[in-house]
Amino acid sequence: MLPLDPHADLGRRAWVPCPRCRDDMDCGDCASNRNCGVHWRYLISNTGSVLHLQCPGCTHLWNHETYFGAGGTTPF
Numbered sequence: 001m002l003p004l005d006p007h008a009d010l011g012r013r014a015w016v017p018c019p020r021c022r023d024d025m026d027c028g029d030c031a032s033n034r035n036c037g038v039h040w041r042y043l044i045s046n047t048g049s050v051l052h053l054q055c056p057g058c059t060h061l062w063n064h065e066t067y068f069g070a071g072g073t074t075p076f
Helices: none
Strands: 041-047 051-054 061-065
Touching: none
Parallel strands: none
Antiparallel strands: 041 051, 051 061
């Protein structure tokens, strides 16, 4: 398991499913698109519409394209 990124800050969080552990699968709040108090991710940084995230549970690092705002790629 990776250590937490040194830029991981509890004050910067995002609610995006972790593609590795998918610990949000059976959560009613997550299924209803509410901000769950358990299944949040560290928002390490962003580049335009791409979020750089880390899961606090399995420590997986990944990028998530939101397609929101300027600079995003057009979805297929």
